[in-house]
Amino acid sequence: MTKHKDNKTEEQILKAAQKIFQSKGMDGARMQEIADKANINKAMLHYYYRSKQLLFEAVFKKAFSLLAPQLNAILNDDSSLEDKIKNFTHNYISFIIKHPYLPNFIIQELNRNPDFIEKIKNNVAFPNINKFKLQVKNEVKASNIVSISAEQLFINILALNIFPFVASPLIKAFTDIDDKTYKMLLEARKKEVSDFIINAIKK
Amino acid sequence: MTKHKDNKTEEQILKAAQKIFQSKGMDGARMQEIADKANINKAMLHYYYRSKQLLFEAVFKKAFSLLAPQLNAILNDDSSLEDKIKNFTHNYISFIIKHPYLPNFIIQELNRNPDFIEKIKNNVAFPNINKFKLQVKNEVKASNIVSISAEQLFINILALNIFPFVASPLIKAFTDIDDKTYKMLLEARKKEVSDFIINAIKK
DNA sequence: ATTAAGTTTAACCATATGGTTAACAAAATT
DNA sequence: AATTTTGTTAACCATATGGTTAAACTTAAT
Numbered sequence: 001m002t003k004h005k006d007n008k009t010e011e012q013i014l015k016a017a018q019k020i021f022q023s024k025g026m027d028g029a030r031m032q033e034i035a036d037k038a039n040i041n042k043a044m045l046h047y048y049y050r051s052k053q054l055l056f057e058a059v060f061k062k063a064f065s066l067l068a069p070q071l072n073a074i075l076n077d078d079s080s081l082e083d084k085i086k087n088f089t090h091n092y093i094s095f096i097i098k099h100p101y102l103p104n105f106i107i108q109e110l111n112r113n114p115d116f117i118e119k120i121k122n123n124v125a126f127p128n129i130n131k132f133k134l135q136v137k138n139e140v141k142a143s144n145i146v147s148i149s150a151e152q153l154f155i156n157i158l159a160l161n162i163f164p165f166v167a168s169p170l171i172k173a174f175t176d177i178d179d180k181t182y183k184m185l186l187e188a189r190k191k192e193v194s195d196f197i198i199n200a201i202k203k
Numbered sequence: 204m205t206k207h208k209d210n211k212t213e214e215q216i217l218k219a220a221q222k223i224f225q226s227k228g229m230d231g232a233r234m235q236e237i238a239d240k241a242n243i244n245k246a247m248l249h250y251y252y253r254s255k256q257l258l259f260e261a262v263f264k265k266a267f268s269l270l271a272p273q274l275n276a277i278l279n280d281d282s283s284l285e286d287k288i289k290n291f292t293h294n295y296i297s298f299i300i301k302h303p304y305l306p307n308f309i310i311q312e313l314n315r316n317p318d319f320i321e322k323i324k325n326n327v328a329f330p331n332i333n334k335f336k337l338q339v340k341n342e343v344k345a346s347n348i349v350s351i352s353a354e355q356l357f358i359n360i361l362a363l364n365i366f367p368f369v370a371s372p373l374i375k376a377f378t379d380i381d382d383k384t385y386k387m388l389l390e391a392r393k394k395e396v397s398d399f400i401i402n403a404i405k406k
Numbered sequence: 407a408t409t410a411a412g413t414t415t416a417a418c419c420a421t422a423t424g425g426t427t428a429a430c431a432a433a434a435t436t
Numbered sequence: 437a438a439t440t441t442t443g444t445t446a447a448c449c450a451t452a453t454g455g456t457t458a459a460a461c462t463t464a465a466t
Contacts, residue, residue, distance in 0.1 A: 009443080027230035028315065031424060041445055046425060071377065108311050110372040112231065117376045129378050146402065151378050151388060152395050155367050158374070163362035166369065169313040171361070173320045174274065175332050175354050185354060192355050199349065200403035212413080234454060244415055249455060 010048050012038040014058060017045075021059045022101040025108055029056075057119070060109060064124055067102055070095055071127040074157060081139055082198055085157065089194040092161050097186060103162045129154060145201040153201065160193045213251050215241045217261060220248075224262045225304040228311055232259075263312060263319075267327055270305055273298055274330040277360060284342055285401055288360065292397040295364050300389060306365045332357060348404040356404065363396045 016038035020029045031052055035042040049055035074088040096103060110117055120126070129150060136150035164171065164186060172182055219241035223232045234255055238245040252258035277291040299306060313320055323329070332353060339353035367374065367389060375385055 007443085024315070025228070025230060027228060030422085032422090042424090043426080043446085044444070047443075050425095052424065075377075104310075104314055107307075107370050107373060108314075111307055111311075111369075112227070114372040117372055121376070127377060148395070148399075151380065152392070152399075154378065155374055155388075155392075156363055156396075156399060158370065159362040159366035160359055162370070163366045164358055166314075167310050167361065167365070169317040169320055170310060171358055173324070174278075174330060175357065177354065185358075189355070189358075192351070193359075195349075196351075196355075196359060196403045199405070200399045202402070210413090233452085235452090245454090246416085246456080247414070250413075253455095255454065 007048075009038075009040060009044060012040065013045060013048055013055070014062070017055050017059050018062070021056055022063065022105040025105070026052075026056050026112065060106075060116075061120065061123055063102055063105055064120055066099070067106060068127055069125060074154070075127045075129055075132045081135060081145070085197050086194045088157070089161060089197070090190045093186065093190045093193070096162070096165050097183075100165055104166050107166060143203065146203055148201060156200075157197060160189075160197065164189065210251075212241075212243060212247060215243065216248060216251055216258070217265070220258050220262050221265070224259055225266065225308040228308070229255075229259050229315065260322075263309075264323065264326055266305055266308055267323055269302070270309060271330055272328060277357070278330045278332055278335045284338060284348070288400050289397045291360070292364060292400070293393045296389065296393045296396070299365070299368050300386075303368055307369045310369060346406065349406055351404060359403075360400060363392075363400065367392065 013034070017029075017034050020034045020037060029052075031045055032042055034055075035045055038044075045052075045055060049058060070092055073091060074084055077084055077087075079087070132154065133150040136145075136148070136153055139145045140147050168182065171177070172179075177185065216237070220232075220237050223237045223240060232255075234248055235245055237258075238248055241247075248255075248258060252261060273295055276294060277287055280287055280290075282290070335357065336353040339348075339351070339356055342348045343350050371385065375381070380388065
């Protein structure tokens with residue numbers, strides 16, 4: 001973390017910890033399992049990260065700082081609302097397809113410990129909704145879109161983009177869809193979702 | 204479970220287990236904590252439910268059979284598509300406001316162990332999408348709504364309804380909204396969401 | 407009143423688990 | 437080359453945890 005050189009071991013640990021924590025969560029993860037996956041002695045985990053909690057926080061912060069900046073595309077970009085929605089939806093779904101564990105990991109752990117987000121706010125570039133609020137307000141005032149609050153629209157955009165990844169086992173079961181078909185369905189959502197949203201706010 | 208009479212203890216245990224499991228998950232829950240909350244000796248847990256796993260399954264099945272039938276309102280009701288969306292959205296959000304832990308619990312535990320849903324399918328009334336598929340196909344063919352697959356529409360409906368509960372800590376942080384305001388925002392969604400969906404599929 | 411069955415308790419057990427220690431090896435510094 | 441610092445290991449430790457047991461107690465049937 002601080003005193004160590006460019007160490008390889010430290011990275012190995014973080015990589016292994018990422019995999020284990022992201023698939024099993026803080027409570028389900030075992031230090032021994034992380035050590036095994038990293039091919040190192042368990043004591044090394046403590047040598048580099050002191051405790052399970054700190055190792056977890058390192059993993060969480062990294063995950064969060066990977067996910068959060070993506071939201072700047074919708075919140076702080078200068079493009080038009082319609083372009084934003086199109087681009088964000090396309091890029092975000094592409095991004096999550098490459099990191100399918102991410103949203104669920106973050107949501108799960110934030111629910112386990114909601115106060116944790118305060119710690120994060122001070123350590124990570126944290127997106128802010130203010131600019132987006134202004135933009136939506138203006139579009140509504142100009143009668144370009146239906147009357148909707150920025151918050152509700154933001155929630156809807158996030159919901160439509162993220163939920164299918166978080167709830168995949170549930171959705172697969174209800175729709176009787178296998179893994180392959182589900183992947184195609186997610187792929188199709190890159191366009192489907194933005195069409196859906198844009199239509200929803202059109203007058 | 205089987206040999207026992209109308210026992211009160213058994214119910215106390217299940218109630219306590221519900222609270223603990225639903226807020227901490229299988230991995231985070233402790234048998235001792237459940238016993239404490241139920242005001243009984245820890246051995247009683249095993250006397251009535253044999254193991255942590257079986258107690259957990261009892262809780263999960265009960266939660267699932269509470270949540271799943273709600274979906275029949277959208278999948279197997281006889282009303283028109285528009286009515287369905289209106290009613291479902293309103294009822295479902297009301298329902299989840301009363302059981303805020305439910306969706307997250309089920310999603311989290313299904314992600315932890317996706318095979319688990321197979322066990323459930325045999326034990327619980329399990330909604331099926333077929334009827335809804337026909338209905339959507341007909342509405343599309345009749346040009347009453349835009350071209351959309353039943354699966355994608357179903358996912359969108361679930362996403363917009365459930366996600367705000369599952370991701371509340373995240374959304375609260377990004378939008379800088381406090382608990383009280385968030386509750387009002389959820390309340391407003393009973394109508395907002397159905398308007399949003401209906402507008403989205405209108406031609 | 408006696409017995410049998412079901413219920414409850416305290417004490418106990420084996421193992422898993424996060425974490426520590428002391429000795430040792432390898433670099434880096436002098 | 438000698439010494440200090442950093443990295444690594446195996447063995448160990450204290451505690452937490454799911455689960456068991458045997459005995460005590462309660463209830464209801466005989």
